[in-house]
Amino acid sequence: MSTTDTAQPVITTDLVLLDADAGTSNQSVIGRIAALLAGAGRTSDADGLIAAAMAREAQSATGLPGGIAIPHCRSAFVDTPTIGFARLAPAVDFGAPDGPADLVFLIAAPESGGAEHLKLLSSLARALVRKEFVASLREAKTAGELVALVDGVINPGPAAPAPAETAAPAKKASIVAVTACPTGIAHTYMAADALKLAAERADVALTVETQGSSGGTALSADTIANAGAVIFATDVGVKDKQRFAGKPVIASGVKRAINEPDKMIAEAVSAAADPDAPRVSGTAGEAAASSSAAGNLGWGTRLRQILLTGVSYMIPFVAAGGLLIALGFLFAGYDIANSPDGAKPVGFGMNSLGAHIATGNSLTDLPAGGFAQYLGAVLFTVGGLAFMFLVPALAGYISFAIADRPGIAPGFTAGAVAVFVGGGFIGGIVGGLIAGFTALWISKVSVPQWLRGLMPVVVIPLFASLVVGLLMFLLLGRPLAAITSGLTNWLNGLTGASVILLGVILGLMMCFDLGGPVNKAAYAFATAGLNVADPASLRIMAAVMAAGMVPPLAMALATTVRPGMFSEPERENGRAAWLLGASFISEGAIPFAAADPLRVIPSMMAGGAVTGAMIMAFNVTLKAPHGGIFVFFAIGHLVWFLVALAAGTAVAALAVVLAKQFTKTPVNA
Numbered sequence: 001m002s003t004t005d006t007a008q009p010v011i012t013t014d015l016v017l018l019d020a021d022a023g024t025s026n027q028s029v030i031g032r033i034a035a036l037l038a039g040a041g042r043t044s045d046a047d048g049l050i051a052a053a054m055a056r057e058a059q060s061a062t063g064l065p066g067g068i069a070i071p072h073c074r075s076a077f078v079d080t081p082t083i084g085f086a087r088l089a090p091a092v093d094f095g096a097p098d099g100p101a102d103l104v105f106l107i108a109a110p111e112s113g114g115a116e117h118l119k120l121l122s123s124l125a126r127a128l129v130r131k132e133f134v135a136s137l138r139e140a141k142t143a144g145e146l147v148a149l150v151d152g153v154i155n156p157g158p159a160a161p162a163p164a165e166t167a168a169p170a171k172k173a174s175i176v177a178v179t180a181c182p183t184g185i186a187h188t189y190m191a192a193d194a195l196k197l198a199a200e201r202a203d204v205a206l207t208v209e210t211q212g213s214s215g216g217t218a219l220s221a222d223t224i225a226n227a228g229a230v231i232f233a234t235d236v237g238v239k240d241k242q243r244f245a246g247k248p249v250i251a252s253g254v255k256r257a258i259n260e261p262d263k264m265i266a267e268a269v270s271a272a273a274d275p276d277a278p279r280v281s282g283t284a285g286e287a288a289a290s291s292s293a294a295g296n297l298g299w300g301t302r303l304r305q306i307l308l309t310g311v312s313y314m315i316p317f318v319a320a321g322g323l324l325i326a327l328g329f330l331f332a333g334y335d336i337a338n339s340p341d342g343a344k345p346v347g348f349g350m351n352s353l354g355a356h357i358a359t360g361n362s363l364t365d366l367p368a369g370g371f372a373q374y375l376g377a378v379l380f381t382v383g384g385l386a387f388m389f390l391v392p393a394l395a396g397y398i399s400f401a402i403a404d405r406p407g408i409a410p411g412f413t414a415g416a417v418a419v420f421v422g423g424g425f426i427g428g429i430v431g432g433l434i435a436g437f438t439a440l441w442i443s444k445v446s447v448p449q450w451l452r453g454l455m456p457v458v459v460i461p462l463f464a465s466l467v468v469g470l471l472m473f474l475l476l477g478r479p480l481a482a483i484t485s486g487l488t489n490w491l492n493g494l495t496g497a498s499v500i501l502l503g504v505i506l507g508l509m510m511c512f513d514l515g516g517p518v519n520k521a522a523y524a525f526a527t528a529g530l531n532v533a534d535p536a537s538l539r540i541m542a543a544v545m546a547a548g549m550v551p552p553l554a555m556a557l558a559t560t561v562r563p564g565m566f567s568e569p570e571r572e573n574g575r576a577a578w579l580l581g582a583s584f585i586s587e588g589a590i591p592f593a594a595a596d597p598l599r600v601i602p603s604m605m606a607g608g609a610v611t612g613a614m615i616m617a618f619n620v621t622l623k624a625p626h627g628g629i630f631v632f633f634a635i636g637h638l639v640w641f642l643v644a645l646a647a648g649t650a651v652a653a654l655a656v657v658l659a660k661q662f663t664k665t666p667v668n669a
Helices: 026-041 044-058 113-128 133-138 143-154 186-201 221-226 256-261 261-272 301-334 334-338 346-357 372-386 390-403 405-421 424-443 454-492 497-511 517-528 533-562 566-580 587-594 597-617 629-634 636-660
Strands: 016-020 070-075 082-092 101-110 174-180 203-209 228-234 248-254
Touching: 016 026, 016 228, 026 044, 026 082, 026 101, 044 101, 044 587, 082 143, 082 203, 101 133, 113 143, 113 186, 133 143, 143 517, 174 186, 174 221, 174 256, 174 261, 174 405, 174 566, 186 203, 186 228, 186 256, 186 261, 228 261, 248 256, 248 261, 248 405, 248 587, 256 372, 301 390, 301 517, 301 629, 390 405, 405 424, 424 454, 497 517, 497 533, 497 597, 517 533, 533 566, 533 587, 533 597, 533 629, 533 636, 566 629, 587 597, 597 636
Parallel strands: 016 082, 070 101, 174 203, 174 228, 228 248
Antiparallel strands: 082 101
16 A cells, blocks of 8 residues: 555554444544544554644634545644544534534644645545545445545555646636635635536636645736636635736635535636626736625625734834833933933934033943933934834725725825824724725726826825825814823723723733734724823733733643643643743734633633733833833833732633633543
């Protein structure tokens, strides 16, 4: 029997269960197959393998239409890429849209065996879209027959596999497609093959580009140019979408291409002949805007993507500017923020440092604190200048997410106007949305050929900036400024139980999705309002950062005190989470939350709420928007900051340990 880059076959008869009752849950089925692997010497720890497989299940269901499931994982407890199989009676639910699965493949690869893992998954996944192959799996009488069937598709012989782009001769229509799923493994390739088979049935020429983890060949410019329409079957952004600008488009999530490939092909053929069909925004040769009319994305999802784009591009300005300001405080003291002369390095140099050197002295004999104060003034000023871009960057990249490059200039303009009129963070969001949709609308106006080249670089930025500027100044400026001012005054007026409740809310938000939109909303709220002269904003910043540090620190603590509850990969993540938490990187807890969201996320939220409340109760302040414990010099009441952080970490760690101990689901039926 042939092998796949190993000395052992990936599947043997002792790794097969036929017509077995393996329990009623996906975990019990995975546990039963994992026991086969352990008995065959393919895993050194069945429980560790089960934990890794269930962590993958928590990310997204592995059930597929037609009664199939392909749970898969990489594990430190596996040395050889292995496939275990169970044909179930009765079938068990793995999250497929059409019902439970009776054919289950468990694919286990070594922790470092990425290439083997991807090859097994993509080869097997592609075979599972062929009805005749699935039927043969159900008809196999013996384990040997089934092993031969599987070995035949994962080791097809010396023939090279077809490249990602295999252009067929033109038939009724020519279509191109892009498929991509979040992990870029199974569903990416299943969607591609399902669309190819549907195109063959419809006598349509289809060329597919798979944007997956195991690579692929990009569609050529000629193939795209000759296509009548494009299908985007993706759960993530399409890479280099501008290549398809102007093409009629059918867009959906990747699973629709697996479940309804014939419908998508028919819709694409129809769109190719329809002059009013939705198209990929933009013009050929220019960056395309996000496909506003393309596909079936709901406006809620679309708006969330737009806002997250703006926040994600704003954060580097926050990190760089905020840390420079903090370093300025470290070298020159906090009074620099209230001293017009001290906060201007040019003036300081002319009056003090320049005069000192002009009299024949050198930098080595400056008066005590002279150079340190000058350096602090420089750092504070540079950081302050970077911080001035927070709202413009937020608005600019919100607009960019809607209208791509033509939206950047009007978006930044809208953000600058929002700052000028006192609209702040809220004004930046509103202005960015107006600028983006205005730019997108202008880009759709039909213009003569000679003017098209000027549209993205002159016409769209000019008129979109004019529209949003007039709206912000004449209509929206006063209301936005009033909202921002009212919010600021309300926060400054909070005392007692009210301010503690605010800390609880901010703590819950920071720990809810660990870097997702809710977390980012709380963080953007804190950073956009940060003002060293405003104690309320400093307390909010302290609550947000401290609460955001809790999840990774709590999971690090939990894996240290109760290591037996976690798999080896989780224990490794726990060791890394100490530094991530100390650095205020909430995403360090994502691997744990993805593997066990129902027990981890509520536990983290409990700890974050405790920390946020204590920060507010003890009047802790923070003048730096990032850096975690490493900006200790910018923290007011540092001892209470550490106490609050330790308390929240302990509460979250205890909660997750108790949740895992008392709500554990049995592995075996």
